[in-house]
Amino acid sequence: MTSTSNVNGSKSAADIASTLQGSSASASDLQNNFLTMLVTQMNNQDPLNPMDNSQLTSQLAQISQVSAMQTMNTTLTSLLSQVSAGRAMGSASLIGRTVMVPGSSVSVASGTATKIGVDLPSAADSVTVSVLDSSGKTVRTINLNGKSAGVQDVVWDGKNDAGSTVADGTYSFKVAATANGTDVKPVALVYGAVQSISGDSTGVLVGLANGTTANVNDVRRIL
Incomplete structure (x- = not known):
């Protein structure tokens, strides 16, 4: 068998x-x-x-x-x-609105700088914003007093540390924030006008007037 x-x-x-x-x-x-x-x-x-x-x-x-x-x-x-x-x-519905999203670019036109900000995950006793020119040189340092956690506007008057108005153009900025000497990992923010909505594998994207895009989940504020 x-x-x-x-x-x-x-x-x-x-x-x-x-x-x-x-x-x-x-x-x-x-x-x-x-x-x-x-x-x-x-x-x-x-x-x-x-x-x-x-x-x-x-x-x-x-x-x-x-x-x-x-x-x-x-x-x-x-x-x-x-x-x-x-x-x-x-x-x-965001098209035509102005939103605040992560970014590090700030423009100056006729002596007026675009709006910028910072998102603090936790309260900070020291917040410093450094504005840099195209060569990476710091032209203005803005020291802020203690700030609570959350989204905070940062005002730059378009002047350098000597008090003179900087030349029109595009600058970058970075933010440092600490609490009791410990980095709180702040996020630099910029404002932008929404011109389009699209999507990819990461989700829904907002297209801004400056040519950049941001994930809709990263929108911190809507004006």
């Missing part, structure tokens, strides 16, 4: 899991593949050592779990797409 090898439960489960991870097979395809494997297994089982009911029940439970997981993943993906589309539509 020719002997045949059993296809045990663990191997069947592994084959199914491999199919799920290595392809885009649907839940229906997985069920059909499993049933084909099960029928083949039962047809080729050793009559003297047949598959017991517990083994069959275990395999049926495994395919049900795998199928349910894939169906849930498909549903969640669909829901996330709908939420993302809804957020993009909702964010369209």
